[in-house]
Amino acid sequence: MASKRQFRVWRGDENGGDLQDFAVEVNEGEVVLDIVHRLQATETPDLAVRWNCKAGKCGSCSMEINGMPKLACMTRMSSFAEDETITITPLRTFPVMRDLVTDVSFNYEKARETPSFAPPAGVAPGDYRMQQVDVERSQEFRKCIECFLCQNTCHVVRDHEENKEAFSGPRFFIRAAELDMHPLDAKTDRKEYAQAEQGLGFCNITKCCTEVCPEHIKITDNAIIPMKERVVDRRYDPIVWLGSKIFRRTS
Amino acid sequence: MTELQRFQYDVVVIGAGGAGLRAAIEARMAGKKTAIISKSLFGKAHTVMAEGGAAAAMGNVNSNDNWQVHFRDTMRGGKFLNHFRMAELHAKEAPERIWELETYGALFDRTADGKISQRNFGGHEYPRLAHVGDRTGLELIRTLQQKIVSLQQEDFAATGDYEANLRVFHETTITELLLTDGKIAGAFGYVRESGEFLLFETPAVVLATGGIGKSYKVTSNSWEYTGDGHALALRAGATLVNMEFLQFHPTGMVWPPSVKGILVTESVRGDGGILKNSEGKRFMFDYVPDVFREKYAETPEEADRWYKDADNNRRPPELLPRDEVARAINSEVKAGRGTKAGGVYLDIASRLPAEEIRKRLPSMYHQFKELADVDITAEPMEVGPTCHYVMGGVEVDPDSTQSRVPGLFAAGEVSGGMHGSNRLGGNSLSDLLVFGKRAGEHAAAYADSNGPSTVAQSDVDAAIAGALAPFTNDGENPYALQHELQLVMNDLVGIIRTEAELAEAITRLAAIRERVSRVQATGGRRYNPGWHLALDLRNMLVVSECTAMAALERKESRGGHTREDHPEMAAEWRKVNLICGLDGEKVTLNPQPLPPLPPELLNLFEKSELKKYMTAQELEGHGG
Ligand SMILES: Cc1cc2nc3c(=O)[nH]c(=O)nc-3n(C[C@H](O)[C@H](O)[C@H](O)COP(=O)(O)OP(=O)(O)OC[C@H]3O[C@@H](n4cnc5c(N)ncnc54)[C@H](O)[C@@H]3O)c2cc1C
Ligand code: SF4
Ligand code: SF4
Numbered sequence: 019m020a021s022k023r024q025f026r027v028w029r030g031d032e033n034g035g036d037l038q039d040f041a042v043e044v045n046e047g048e049v050v051l052d053i054v055h056r057l058q059a060t061e062t063p064d065l066a067v068r069w070n071c072k073a074g075k076c077g078s079c080s081m082e083i084n085g086m087p088k089l090a091c092m093t094r095m096s097s098f099a100e101d102e103t104i105t106i107t108p109l110r111t112f113p114v115m116r117d118l119v120t121d122v123s124f125n126y127e128k129a130r131e132t133p134s135f136a137p138p139a140g141v142a143p144g145d146y147r148m149q150q151v152d153v154e155r156s157q158e159f160r161k162c163i164e165c166f167l168c169q170n171t172c173h174v175v176r177d178h179e180e181n182k183e184a185f186s187g188p189r190f191f192i193r194a195a196e197l198d199m200h201p202l203d204a205k206t207d208r209k210e211y212a213q214a215e216q217g218l219g220f221c222n223i224t225k226c227c228t229e230v231c232p233e234h235i236k237i238t239d240n241a242i243i244p245m246k247e248r249v250v251d252r253r254y255d256p257i258v259w260l261g262s263k264i265f266r267r268t269s
Numbered sequence: 270m271t272e273l274q275r276f277q278y279d280v281v282v283i284g285a286g287g288a289g290l291r292a293a294i295e296a297r298m299a300g301k302k303t304a305i306i307s308k309s310l311f312g313k314a315h316t317v318m319a320e321g322g323a324a325a326a327m328g329n330v331n332s333n334d335n336w337q338v339h340f341r342d343t344m345r346g347g348k349f350l351n352h353f354r355m356a357e358l359h360a361k362e363a364p365e366r367i368w369e370l371e372t373y374g375a376l377f378d379r380t381a382d383g384k385i386s387q388r389n390f391g392g393h394e395y396p397r398l399a400h401v402g403d404r405t406g407l408e409l410i411r412t413l414q415q416k417i418v419s420l421q422q423e424d425f426a427a428t429g430d431y432e433a434n435l436r437v438f439h440e441t442t443i444t445e446l447l448l449t450d451g452k453i454a455g456a457f458g459y460v461r462e463s464g465e466f467l468l469f470e471t472p473a474v475v476l477a478t479g480g481i482g483k484s485y486k487v488t489s490n491s492w493e494y495t496g497d498g499h500a501l502a503l504r505a506g507a508t509l510v511n512m513e514f515l516q517f518h519p520t521g522m523v524w525p526p527s528v529k530g531i532l533v534t535e536s537v538r539g540d541g542g543i544l545k546n547s548e549g550k551r552f553m554f555d556y557v558p559d560v561f562r563e564k565y566a567e568t569p570e571e572a573d574r575w576y577k578d579a580d581n582n583r584r585p586p587e588l589l590p591r592d593e594v595a596r597a598i599n600s601e602v603k604a605g606r607g608t609k610a611g612g613v614y615l616d617i618a619s620r621l622p623a624e625e626i627r628k629r630l631p632s633m634y635h636q637f638k639e640l641a642d643v644d645i646t647a648e649p650m651e652v653g654p655t656c657h658y659v660m661g662g663v664e665v666d667p668d669s670t671q672s673r674v675p676g677l678f679a680a681g682e683v684s685g686g687m688h689g690s691n692r693l694g695g696n697s698l699s700d701l702l703v704f705g706k707r708a709g710e711h712a713a714a715y716a717d718s719n720g721p722s723t724v725a726q727s728d729v730d731a732a733i734a735g736a737l738a739p740f741t742n743d744g745e746n747p748y749a750l751q752h753e754l755q756l757v758m759n760d761l762v763g764i765i766r767t768e769a770e771l772a773e774a775i776t777r778l779a780a781i782r783e784r785v786s787r788v789q790a791t792g793g794r795r796y797n798p799g800w801h802l803a804l805d806l807r808n809m810l811v812v813s814e815c816t817a818m819a820a821l822e823r824k825e826s827r828g829g830h831t832r833e834d835h836p837e838m839a840a841e842w843r844k845v846n847l848i849c850g851l852d853g854e855k856v857t858l859n860p861q862p863l864p865p866l867p868p869e870l871l872n873l874f875e876k877s878e879l880k881k882y883m884t885a886q887e888l889e890g891h892g893g
């Protein structure tokens with residue numbers, strides 16, 4: 019079943035690099051990460067790549083495959099035509115470290131700036147009570163595997179280094195939304211914060227982030243739009259603002 | 270001159286999985302300046318892959334559950350080879366550790382009355398696993414990661430520096446522990462990105478490096494699982510216990526070949542999935558061993574009733590402990606009743622409505638759809654055993670988690686004793702939390718009265734030379750050598766073992782040892798996976814030697830150690846731990862008596878049950 023297929027793999031570092039051509043054996047059922055591993059085991063032992071789980075669970079193996087941001091471990095070779103050359107490049111939005119590995123520290127910095135969960139006062143560990151329907155909205159966002167493909171895709175930062183400072187990106191909008199929708203989170207200004215500090219206003223709802231999310235999180239519809247809408251409501255209507263906290267279930 | 274960055278810490282935690290993060294949280298909360306080091310990015314450690322859940326006797330679903338029942342199940346699962354004290358602490362403290370996660374922001378699935386929901390799993394008498402769908406490990410690691418961030422935010426508010434008291438050094442690998450006067454004094458390693466070297470001077474090191482599964486060809490484990498912590502401990506003078514016991518998870522994917530070994534969560538069976546051979550027979554009823562006979566259903570009808578009415582029916586045999594199920598699948602395949610790809614069928618499609626399957630097992634649905642083109646709501650999965658978890662690990666004091674080396678602590682999969690000869694599903698995630706916390710607490714207390722530490726320059730120079738050696742070696746490509754090692758372990762030290770094969774394995778490993786010392790890295794020092802593997806190989810090798818030697822020595826079959834030539838469980842062997850150490854380069858193996866169960870724990874069991882495991886003399890302490 020094995021056949022030789024054509025690959026172009028970007029190799030280099032922050033000082034530059036180029037696409038190198040390889041003809042690599044491909045077997046039935048293989049994914050792009052298998053091919054990268056085969057290259058490591060044969061021609062290029064020092065080819066740099068990140069991976070861990072090989073099952074779409076850890077979000078390590080993000081790269082661009084024929085220009086599309088993807089998880090290499092979930093991109094099957096059978097999704098390409100037999101004679102198609104497959105081009106593998108590092109994520110474009112983050113600085114290259116080496117070969118297919120980029121410096122994703124932008125994301126860790128934004129994570130560190132996003133206010134954490136605020137536990138409700140006076141509720142002892144073991145006494146948290148929440149209904150399944152109420153946790154499900156936040157749970158959708160907690161499926162995030164931090165592959166940062168959405169961050170990589172969003173046009174606000176993709177070719178605009180200058181926006182990075184003020185813009186946290188879709189991954190951290192869903193984090194803010196997750197906490198906003200958390201039935202017991204004690205902080206009441208998640209939306210205002212997203213607007214004022216995370217740069218939610220830069221987002222013009224193109225939905226590109228949602229399209230690339232391997233966890234199929236509806237980033238735009240379920241997080242960004244509700245966060246935007248309610249920021250507007252609250253600004254003009256103090257009653258709505260109060261109500262949204264008071265009527266949240268606590269038992 | 271090779272550049273070296275130096276750091277001073279009170280506590281250095283090696284590993285950023287559940288155990289490491291929980292330890293670091295505790296050490297930082299005790300006021301200690303703490304570093305966390307991990308080979309991968311922050312949030313990507315193996316724990317992220319755990320699916321099914323975390324076992325804790327909270328009694329939310331069945332109020333009969335309590336720590337005593339959990340303790341009993343754990344000891345049974347481990348065939349009474351567990352260190353009783355670890356199993357006891359684990360069963361007692363797991364609920365608090367889970368509840369604590371909610372105060373960090375975790376969102377577990379809920380019961381109808383709003384508590385944390387709990388699911389059934391193999392070997393657990395009651396529904397006991399706190400879970401979030403089938404991505405519990407992700408929830409656990411993200412929660413701990415976010416708690417770390419929140420502590421860093423507190424430090425930022427107080428000092429203007431996020432990293433004042435708690436810093437994560439990710440994509441950094443420790444290659445040596447350094448001692449001064451027989452005590453821990455530091456840890457040495459390299460940064461993957463730059464290839465630069467780091468020295469952490471510290472009185473206390475917590476090992477939380479996880480397992481060793483990458484020494485096997487078919488495994489659910491990632492590249493990180495090269496037994497680094499096990500090997501670091503050995504080289505520092507600590508000891509390993511239970512290394513012959515490896516858990517082969519019964520259900521790994523078998524097709525397509527490139528994903529062979531990837532895990533299919535036990536929750537599939539916990540939620541009703543059944544195993545069938547190629548003749549369509551539900552075969553597990555033929556494999557219930559005597560020690561478990563009373564607890565498991567004899568007919569499919571009874572087994573099916575159990576899902577609705579667990580109090581009046583016995584459990585389906587698909588939910589036997591993992592070692593039993595893995596051996597059963599192995600036997601079916603060997604007897605020619607396997608699938609073409611060498612597995613058996615795991616069927617959930619005919620058991621639950623499609624909607625329900627997608628809801629309860631979303632990531633399994635996704636995994637099979639994307640990787641195998643199989644729709645698990647419509648067709649059965651093909652599964653077979655995969656190397657999954659090492660019960661063996663660093664021998665520690667149960668209460669403090671300290672090893673034989675002062676200042677060296679270990680928690681999580683890298684430590685040994687807790688699970689005996691076989692771990693129950695779900696008992697790892699709770700183990701990480703219980704003993705991670707203890708490790709952090711005791712490492713912090715130890716640092717109070719020890720340190721600051723200094724490391725001898727000659728030791729640092731030796732560590733640098735060792736790390737750079739592959740660049741000047743003229744031996745083989747590390748990938749080829751790793752592949753060979755994996756085959757030896759897979760074929761000769763696998764699920765079913767024999768004296769002749771184990772002896773051959775030891776001979777072959779000795780030959781590999783010589784080649785490992787000459788393995789060559791090409792390219793430069795920056796993010797060079799070939800170099801990294803070259804350094805990992807010596808760890809994989811020494812740990813494999815421990816496993817093979819202990820497996821040859823233990824002449825019985827128990828849990829994750831099955832000897833075709835000694836198929837019975839032997840009460841005399843239950844009293845023995847095999848302890849691996851290192852004498853220079855040579856692995857040593859010594860028997861050591863297991864501490865006896867104190868009467869109050871012994872009395873938690875019926876005498877008739879203990880008789881299946883223990884000698885008459887041991888039962889004298891039993892009250893009933
Ligand atoms: C697919 C899968 C599913 C599982 N499902 C379950 C489940 O449902 N329930 C359950 O209880 N258990 C489950 N387990 C087992 C459980 O997930 C692991 O045993 C557990 O997560 C191990 O956690 P840990 O904290 O000990 O180590 P890990 O999470 O593995 O972390 C190890 C850390 O150590 C670091 N490290 C290793 N070596 C070095 C070094 N030399 N230098 C620096 N850092 C180093 C790594 O980078 C990593 O950060 C599962 C395991 C797998 C593989
Ligand atoms: S929807 Fe908003 S956040 Fe998402 S990609 Fe478009 S602009 Fe970026
Ligand atoms: S939201 Fe989706 S695309 Fe973005 S980091 Fe998380 S998993 Fe990746």
Ligand code: FES
Nearest residue numbers: 070071072077091
């Ligand atoms: S390797 Fe984990 S997502 Fe690809």
